[in-house]
Amino acid sequence: MSHPDDLLVAVAAMVETDQDSQMSLTVVIPGAVITGRLAPEALWRERVAEVLRDSARLGHFALPFAESGRDEKPPHPTHLHFHVARILQGSYGIPDTGGMYRVALADVSAWTVGDIGYSDQQ
Numbered sequence: 837m838s839h840p841d842d843l844l845v846a847v848a849a850m851v852e853t854d855q856d857s858q859m860s861l862t863v864v865i866p867g868a869v870i871t872g873r874l875a876p877e878a879l880w881r882e883r884v885a886e887v888l889r890d891s892a893r894l895g896h897f898a899l900p901f902a903e904s905g906r907d908e909k910p911p912h913p914t915h916l917h918f919h920v921a922r923i924l925q926g927s928y929g930i931p932d933t934g935g936m937y938r939v940a941l942a943d944v945s946a947w948t949v950g951d952i953g954y955s956d957q958q
Contacts (some may be wrong), residue, residue, distance in 0.1 A: 922935065
């Protein structure tokens, strides 16, 4: 998408304004379908920084996540910040436990409210 969907931008703005991480969403982007819960950017950055800080080899990469973007807020969100999210691949969700993904709103070609999952039970 060259211009993000205004409704999706409004949803992202509400997540930011309310500082709420309960909104489940599934998006289609080039090469992937991502499903999970949205998080406010500050919370997402904080969690990524924590994971990096806990790594012996990657700890120094935590700094940009911990410091940048705290005080500066764009007038409209430009990205979705997923946590507890999975990339859907066939009948699997990668990773099983959920990951942290940042997706440009302009890259979303389709979306739906809710977290899509697979079940072995029929």
